[in-house]
């Protein structure tokens with residue numbers, strides 16, 4: 001299983017970095033995948049997703065990473081050293097990305113096995129604008145709901161590392177209470193995007209649909225602004241038998 005998830009993670013990372021996706025350039029973005037019961041793979045700092053190889057990832061201990069989040073506050077140097085200690089194999093090359101803490105929070109969610117964090121230009125045009133968060137507070141069309149879920153998790157700008165991971169952890173609890181399921185997408189103000197999936201393909205599909213949604217959203221501002229679907233229609237689409245069937249066919253059904 002370990003080798004399979006790493007192979008799929010490499011493929012996913014390269015796919016997210018394809019130029020037509022317009023998601024990342026240079027060393028932007030990071031990806032992760034569950035490896036086995038208590039470990040996961042995460043991108044090692046400094047690697048480019050576009051040409052990443054299996055050795056561009058480092059395997060870390062889930063409990064050890066989560067302990068950092070519940071422990072005492074650490075400064076930048078301490079967190080760097082602590083991330084070295086969460087490696088499963090201390091001698092393995094590569095240093096876990098500072099966003100390893102955030103990936104641990106997301107991979108701890110039920111049914112989430114792959115996470116893709118990118119900086120898509122179309123999404124960041126809105127996430128870096130004065131329209132955040134209002135522009136993301138509604139759904140525009142059925143396929144968006146089928147693939148990206150009923151609502152994104154929206155995160156106001158927070159210092160990356162422990163503060164961001166802790167804040168997202170609090171927001172995840174609120175989201176789970178409100179919607180009864182994990183979010184499929186996270187949009188971080190003045191920063192970027194995260195797709196959460198049970199498969200690598202799902203992360204790629206969610207990212208592609210979220211980018212398409214962002215482009216449509218931008219277009220709506222030329223024609224008077226977004227005409228969001230009503231909450232009733234959103235809930236109906238999310239629970240319609242034919243849309244659930246579509247989710248199953250697309251491989252994005254959660255239950």
Ligand SMILES: [Zn+2]
Nearest residue numbers: 029117191192
């Ligand atoms: Zn980022």
